[in-house]
Amino acid sequence: MPDRTPVQLGEYESAVLAPDQLTPRDADRLHALQARGSLTLTREHTGWRLKADATVGVLVLDRVRVVISPKFAIPGERLMSWLAYALGTPVPATARRWATGPTGYADLVGAALLEECERLLREGLRRDYVRRRSVEPLLRGRLDVAAQATRRFGQLDQLHLHAFDREADIWDNRVLGSALKAAVGMTSSPGLARALHGAAGAFPWAPTPAPALRALDRTQYTRLNARYRPAHTWARLLLRGGGVTDLLTDHGTSADGLLLAMPALWEAVVRRLGTEAVGPQGGHAVPGGSGTGITIRGDLGNASAFRPDLLLSLPGLPGHGTADRTLLPVDAKYKRYDRHGVSAADVHQLLTYSSGYASADTPTAVIVHPQPGSHARRTLQVRGPRGLLGLVHVLGVDTRTAPEQASAWLGSALRRPWDAGRSVKAAVGGEVPGRPGRPDRAGRTP
Structure with a gap:
């Protein structure tokens, strides 16, 4: 070389x-x-x-x-x-x-x-049977009649054969x-x-x-x-x-x-991390991101569709039955969100995911980004004139730890995320998306 x-x-x-x-x-x-x-x-x-x-x-x-x-x-x-x-x-x-x-x-x-x-x-x-063509003096396998007639002209001193041998090739x-x-x-x-x-x-x-x-x-x-x-x-x-x-x-x-x-690579890591993290809680990944995903029609060209990197199905709240499950969209971001704020484009993207997949009571989505040195978690509250539009949980996974340890931490961070969403709503006035918040003691409405 x-x-x-x-x-x-x-x-x-x-x-x-x-x-x-x-x-x-x-x-x-x-x-x-x-x-x-x-x-x-x-x-x-x-x-x-x-x-x-x-x-x-x-x-x-x-x-x-x-x-x-x-x-x-x-x-x-x-x-x-x-x-x-x-x-x-x-x-x-x-x-x-x-x-x-x-x-x-x-x-x-x-x-x-x-x-x-x-x-x-x-x-x-491993060896397996491989079909070979050969010319031998004794019959072994199956005689190739066409080759025998056209190449040996009826002579039988050498036989054209098809045989199967166990080989490593x-x-x-x-x-x-x-x-x-x-x-x-x-x-x-x-x-x-x-x-x-x-x-x-x-x-x-x-x-x-x-x-x-x-x-x-x-x-x-x-x-x-x-x-x-x-x-x-x-x-x-x-x-x-x-x-x-x-x-x-x-x-x-x-x-x-x-x-x-x-x-x-990070998207593949997050897909496996999220799937293993919610498994002990009774959650699982939705294959294919729940069918067709979020579609856009009426624009120039063909209709387009997009879906999150991972869509998790989580068990419902106690007393609501097994059929009442929550969908949680998760997006992998290979960005330094431990050093700067989440971009407006990513906030818009996660809000769309939460509106399309998550519960209407508390639209929630998750960003998972790499953060060498320590795990971190913060919650973004996206508000409009009528109240809370959605919650975006930003989870930083410590890439200096072993993947198994990161999976255990992510499981605790994703455990019952809708409870965290309800806590945030209560802290900001108990508003429901699309409705004004409750007046505070001074009579002001958020």
């Missing part, structure tokens, strides 16, 4: 590259990534300026190797734990040594894949061989590269990543191949260059690397 100049920058940071450090091929690939919103490349009089957006990972170009480390909300030593949590895969035993350093987290993902593949090799690779193993070979080109650690190359020799592989990805999309897990699921998860991450089904979408960018969009 040719030596490449390392370029280190953080999330939302920029670096200046000399004019000769980017080839025309590199510029085309970076502009393709810019169209996806991963980074920004601008031409300056001194060369090129490369700015990372909400993206972390490694990008291997012809002459430079760009390493983008997490700086915004998830610490480097916790990034892989949160990534494994979002993917729903067990964290490998090497997690205690995982920390993003000068090599970037591509080495860490490669190490995770290597650990799972070595486990499969120790247990023995199946797609469950091929996708892992392809991912191991891809990881070799991304790692900067000679020791890890040798280990990945050695493991790749024990697996069959596909000629290109495209058929391996198609096979992964078609894979259905049963008791026969369930042990392959963690390895396939890391393989999919590597083969898509950071894209994961339901997490990111691969657009066929030819740039070699492993880039992860942090907003998409």
Whole structure:
């Protein structure tokens, strides 16, 4: 692998590259990534300026190797734990040594894949019956009559056969061989590269990543191949260059690397956090965001629909029966709402969600944002001339803790949120949305 100049920058940071450090091929690939919103490349009089957006990972170009480390909300030593949590895969035993350093987290993902593949090799690779065509002196399987008649002209010294043999050259193993070979080109650690190359020799592989990805999309897990699921998860991450089904979408960018969009990762984290947090309370996530979502019709063009990142169904108040459930819309915001106020656009968005999904008595919605260092909670009261319009709970999840601890805290923060809404209404005068509040002792109406 040719030596490449390392370029280190953080999330939302920029670096200046000399004019000769980017080839025309590199510029085309970076502009393709810019169209996806991963980074920004601008031409300056001194060369090129490369700015990372909400993206972390490694990008291997012809002459430079760009390493983008997490700086915004998830610490480097916790990034892989949160990534494994979002993917729903067990964290490998090497997690205690995982920390993003000068090599970037591509080495860490490669190490995770290597650990799972070595486990499969120790247990023995799965074998299945594979149909093969062969020419043999004895009949085994089924005779290919057409090939025998047209190629051997009736001679029976060699037989054209169709036979099924149990082999390890199946797609469950091929996708892992392809991912191991891809990881070799991304790692900067000679020791890890040798280990990945050695493991790749024990697996069959596909000629290109495209058929391996198609096979992964078609894979259905049963008791026969369930042990392959963690390895396939890391393989999919590597083969898509950071894209994961339901997490990111691969657009066929030819740039070699492993880039992860942090907003998409945070959305996946919040979906799992919220679902697990309300489970012990009898709550659950509503699949698909309750059908069609909130629709807009009558405008120019086609009708549009939008829905929150997560819609939770919570049990009703005591004495109201099991059918009286509350819908709570939750939106994941990868923003520093621990340092500045919630934007007006986000307030408008959450008010729309609360009006469309939540209870009419207390329209409530939740924002979940990352906040390294400590958990935090505050409540926004949105009022109009006729009283309270809605409540927006802003919950900051401490990303320095383990995901399981964050889930427990979020469960306590989401516990009976409508009670918190009633408390707030009582404190501000007991108004009901759409109605004036009660007069205070001086006879004034809020």
